[in-house]
Amino acid sequence: xxxxxxxxxxxxxxxxxxxxxxxxxxxxxxxxxxxxxxxxxxxxxxxxxxxxxxxxxxxxxxxxxxxxxxxxxxxxxxxxxxxxxxxxxxxxxxxxxxxxxxxxxxxxxxxxxxxxxxxxxxxxxxxxxxxxxxxxxxxxxxxxxxxxxxxxxxxxxxxxxxxxxxxxxxxxxxxxxxxxxxxxxxxxxxxxxxxxxxxxxxxxxxxxxxxxxxxxxxxxxxxxxxxxxxxxxxxxxxxxxxxxxxxxxxxxxxxxxxxxxxxxxxxxxxxxxxxxxxxxxxxxxxxxxxxxxxxxxxxxxxxxxxxxxxxxxxxxxxxxxxxxxxxxxxxxxxxxxxxxxxxxxxxxxxxxxxxxxxxxxxxxxxxxxxxxxxxxxxxxxxxxxxxxxxxxxxxxxxxxxxxxxxxxxxxxxxxxxxxxxxxxxxxxxxxxxxxxxxxxxxxxxxxxxxxxxxxxxxxxxxxxxxxxxxxxxxxxxxxxxxxxxxxxxxxxxxxxxxxxxxxxxxxxxxxxxxxxxxxxxxxxxxxxxxxxxxxxxxxxxxxxxxxxxxxxxxxx
Numbered sequence: 001x002x003x004x005x006x007x008x009x010x011x012x013x014x015x016x017x018x019x020x021x022x023x024x025x026x027x028x029x030x031x032x033x034x035x036x037x038x039x040x041x042x043x044x045x046x047x048x049x050x051x052x053x054x055x056x057x058x059x060x061x062x063x064x065x066x067x068x069x070x071x072x073x074x075x076x077x078x079x080x081x082x083x084x085x086x087x088x089x090x091x092x093x094x095x096x097x098x099x100x101x102x103x104x105x106x107x108x109x110x111x112x113x114x115x116x117x118x119x120x121x122x123x124x125x126x127x128x129x130x131x132x133x134x135x136x137x138x139x140x141x142x143x144x145x146x147x148x149x150x151x152x153x154x155x156x157x158x159x160x161x162x163x164x165x166x167x168x169x170x171x172x173x174x175x176x177x178x179x180x181x182x183x184x185x186x187x188x189x190x191x192x193x194x195x196x197x198x199x200x201x202x203x204x205x206x207x208x209x210x211x212x213x214x215x216x217x218x219x220x221x222x223x224x225x226x227x228x229x230x231x232x233x234x235x236x237x238x239x240x241x242x243x244x245x246x247x248x249x250x251x252x253x254x255x256x257x258x259x260x261x262x263x264x265x266x267x268x269x270x271x272x273x274x275x276x277x278x279x280x281x282x283x284x285x286x287x288x289x290x291x292x293x294x295x296x297x298x299x300x301x302x303x304x305x306x307x308x309x310x311x312x313x314x315x316x317x318x319x320x321x322x323x324x325x326x327x328x329x330x331x332x333x334x335x336x337x338x339x340x341x342x343x344x345x346x347x348x349x350x351x352x353x354x355x356x357x358x359x360x361x362x363x364x365x366x367x368x369x370x371x372x373x374x375x376x377x378x379x380x381x382x383x384x385x386x387x388x389x390x391x392x393x394x395x396x397x398x399x400x401x402x403x404x405x406x407x408x409x410x411x412x413x414x415x416x417x418x419x420x421x422x423x424x425x426x427x428x429x430x431x432x433x434x435x436x437x438x439x440x441x442x443x444x445x446x447x448x449x450x451x452x453x454x455x456x457x458x459x460x461x462x463x464x465x466x467x468x469x470x471x472x473x474x475x476x477x478x479x480x481x482x483x484x485x486x487x488x489x490x491x492x493x494x495x496x497x498x499x500x501x502x503x504x505x506x507x508x509x510x511x512x513x514x515x516x517x518x519x520x521x522x523x524x525x526x527x528x529x530x531x532x533x534x535x536x537x538x539x540x541x542x543x544x545x546x547x548x549x550x551x552x553x554x555x556x
Contacts, residue, residue: 033129041137065138067428070109070250106251112427117343124529135430144381157270161208164192198487202480210485212288227263236417239398240407254421264464273419273496282328285441298450302542327444334440348430355416419496431518435504438489439522447544451479
């Protein structure tokens with residue numbers, strides 16, 4: 001049909017309309033950009049000029065409470081001032097050339113993509129205009145309780161999730177965490193059903209692992225079984241001081257030298273840690289949307305294809321391709337938001353480094369455990385370590401590791417047993433990248449799918465080689481399992497030793513407008529994306545309504 005026979009197009013009008021849509025979304029992001037300086041926990045300033053003399057040795061504490069991995073460190077594992085300052089200078093300048101001037105340690109380990117902290121995005125709010133609450137300070141009680149949980153997670157890596165109720169080790173961990181006031185810091189009592197889980201609705205319902213990390217599905221014409229490579233049971237890393245120093249200084253980079261023994265569904269925290277070791281940022285939320293589409297889960301009433309449109313079906317807009325790609329894109333944009341906070345604002349140290357600070361006292365390098373110097377450095381957290389039983393347990397565990405694998409320090413250490421040979425990645429802890437991108441992607445899924453019961457829920461068989469029907473009394477729901485997915489992906493990183501609980505999950509102030517941890521940061525970013533995406537549809541889209549992770553209703 002010729003253009004004369006059909007309807008002619010006014011491309012000048014379309015050109016103007018397209019311009020207006022871009023301007024409207026740009027203005028919305030501009031209006032949401034917060035220009036106040038971000039708040040920090042003050043650790044960098046606290047230790048900037050601090051130094052003490054121990055055993056006739058002058059110890060400089062510049063960078064003591066901050067991220068410094070792969071920079072140049074001295075023989076006791078503290079960063080050299082010139083190297084740390086080179087990183088701070090590069091962060092202040094924010095240019096490719098400046099980051100090329102960073103003074104690294106051994107040079108085998110490189111810093112991970114700091115320039116992404118300065119990149120822009122064209123959908124949703126700009127990363128540098130977002131704000132989140134500062135991470136708990138080095139000397140806070142919160143970080144000490146958090147560290148105790150890191151230790152217990154390491155000790156419990158090989159306990160099957162379905163055996164938590166029957167495990168003496170899990171019960172010991174619950175008792176210890178409750179004794180030191182876990183609920184005061186993180187909002188809930190620890191039981192075998194709640195330990196190592198998130199604080200959101202649905203997280204403590206049913207199996208430990210979200211259905212979206214268990215269910216098999218079809219990726220187009222390819223059947224996907226969610227079997228994962230699992231690491232060797234009982235093998236932890238970086239439990240001796242010399243290896244810790246070599247990895248921290250970047251003298252070695254053992255990345256990719258994991259020992260993997262087979263494939264199974266996720267049945268232990270060690271299995272789960274490996275899942276989040278090598279995943280793609282968009283993988284978990286992409287899988288969730290594909291599973292829901294494949295099971296014909298109810299679409300949000302915001303879509304006109306649920307009733308108003310009767311003579312066509314959704315596809316490139318509001319259909320499968322649209323839902324899946326926006327969930328994936330939200331995850332990638334979530335990384336931009338995480339990277340700005342990590343590098344340009346908080347520069348928070350990792351748990352493996354905090355544990356090394358404890359080890360310096362166990363070895364008598366900075367003083368003795370619980371002396372005046374210890375109490376001065378760890379402040380409110382010092383009392384936690386005197387009450388907890390975990391330091392003795394971790395020392396015994398590390399002694400066994402070091403004897404079994406012919407490492408040094410065979411009397412044990414207080415170092416954090418790491419799930420990966422290379423330890424934590426070479427970028428700061430706060431917020432966790434996984435915690436931001438999984439929350440962003442799962443929030444898109446919440447917006448597009450109604451909160452209905454999950455179809456045919458499953459749990460792994462005892463050996464992890466198959467799946468069987470879930471027969472519990474509690475109903476698993478779409479949004480509840482998406483909340484669990486957010487918490488799983490976030491806390492599985494914690495279980496491998498990579499992160500603090502406060503790097504990801506909300507803590508202490510649920511419902512506030514300022515994001516505490518990466519989950520809320522990711523959720524807020526996804527909501528800004530939904531706001532912009534809605535402007536691009538020709539369909540008459542209603543309001544997306546869903547509960548956020550804090551339980552408050554979100555409307556977009």
